[in-house]
Amino acid sequence: MKQIAHIHILPGLLLAVAVAIIAKWAAVLVPQIGGATIAILLGIVLGNTYFKQSIYQQGTKFAESRLLEYSVVLLGFTVTFQTISEMGLKGFVFIVLMMSIVITAAILIGKKMGFSQKMGLMMAGGNAVCGSSAIGAIAPAINADDEEKGQIITLVNLLGTVMMLTLPFLGLAIYGDDLLAKSALLGGTLQSVGQVVAGASLLDEEVVKYAMLFKITRIILLTVVVISFKKMANNKPQSVAKKGMPIPWYVLGFLLICVLNSFTTLPQWLSQTAQFVSGWFETTALAAIGLRLDFRKFMKEGPRFLYYGLSVGTVQTVAALMLIWLLRI
Template sequence: MNKNQIKKITPGLLLSLGVAVLSKLLAIFVPKLGATTIAILLGIILGNTIFRQKELDAGTKFSESKLLEVSVVLLGATVSFQTIAQMGPKALIYILLLMTSTIAFIAWLGRKIGFNKQMSLMMAGGCGVCGSSAIASIAPTINADDEEKGQVITLVNLLGTVMMLTLPFLAKLLFPDQIMAQSALLGGTLQSVGQVVAGASFLGESVIQMSMLFKIMRIIMLTVVVLVMGRLVKNESNIETQNVKVNKKKLIPWYVLGFLLVCTLNSLLPLPEFLGNSAKFISGWFETIALAAIGLRLDLQKFIKEGPKFLIYGLASGTFQTVLAVILIYLIIR
């Protein structure tokens, strides 16, 4: 990173850090709410009132993405194979059923509402796998144009934000004191890693850890989803996709591989206590800063600007995904 890039991200990064510090201080007086929850709520308020300047965007985007990614890697130091083993094969069955059903339904619904195949598949992949990252990976394999990609990314992010702010309360209502069930709901439905961490932060550290494991299962499936969608469009339409090459190595984000590596090391060679505590401390701070940035970047006006057709599609998709997840949790996870 050169001097110009550092200068560009500094204002937004410092603002995100300031909101995080303030959130930590406020959490002393309202410990039940927690610093991470306060950070995202405070960020939403400040980002839609006082701090709307464009020069803050680069720094808040850096805080939201890079710091959260490092936080996810460090989270691996708090998880071991024992934790993963506790989830059992039922967690994988749950994710596979939820993902395939969600993707199939949302792709079908998009065509019924009147969206083209490309937009429907991107929406399905974004909701079913991992939000913007999935959409960016799917778009070139199905020859979607940039305008379509931008529209779907906006819709998926709006939907994810609504679900991020509502699902934690639904999880607490339906599955009180059931960490596995709460984690399955959030980790199995929320679109981006940031939304999973943010939503789970309403419910506690244990839910954050296990929700991320459910989420990582979905991300690992991205390679298969991209290849299947590319093949589907190639076989069922006249669009030429055979010249599009999928870089399978880049489909799994570096931080997922980093998380798995640190988790493996922690399982095979348990980390010294001071290293584990340090990783947990740094991860917690990076997470709080990232969530403050997510709040600061949330533009509530976008909810108003999107047309009713898009909003109906988003609402129907989120409702189906949530209802199906709850049903599968009762049938498989509990």
């Protein structure tokens, strides 16, 4: 059975790898754009024209999710507690305030626009924490149905894609060479891990590393969000019992390697190899994100959904800019 599953993954995975190779090659010719940007844009064009067939879906989904998760784990080889400390107490306060503002705004805007409480909670968690992963953890806790879950996942992915392609350039225009401020903007707002990595990759590798620190802090707080939302929805305790601790395995893997890297002197070749492999996983995953971006699904949701998403995204962006200024990050 596993062998059959692997065969189904191959077409989409090989397609994502091919797009990544082309992007890496093109980046040598046009270094100003970069391999990450080329991988995403080429993936979007190909995924909405020549490669829309369902045969590619399993493989591109694997590349988008698993390869990116592996990339995050390998990122631990380049990060130590000394690196994390550079985010500082201000960085942690920034994340807590950002999450609080986004959750409050998403719930209130959703209620004002006539969306159900469950849809508002999923929208709040998806934007405040980690996109589809957060929605997947929150949905069973509040007994949301599959249709509501699918609609919000589509909306959050659309919003995240728009922000992923615009916020890096906004951050560059406002903050210039300020590494921490740009990282806070991207790591504190973008919805999924993939979008944080993709958006930060449009700038440089250092922004990827520091943006992920802000992002991982948000993910670690997912447990608190799920428990709080369960209480707000007044569900039975057993509704989330089977899920266990909703912290993604790759976050735990990243932290474990980070601890090892902080207290042990690892061979330089190991760090270099991890960085090389992580880079290829990342580019392949970004190509897959582009290949899986189906504009037809987004258009089906209608103007009310789009207005909801844009409203929450605007609050996120404005709140991040204000908090970065107020906290002097």
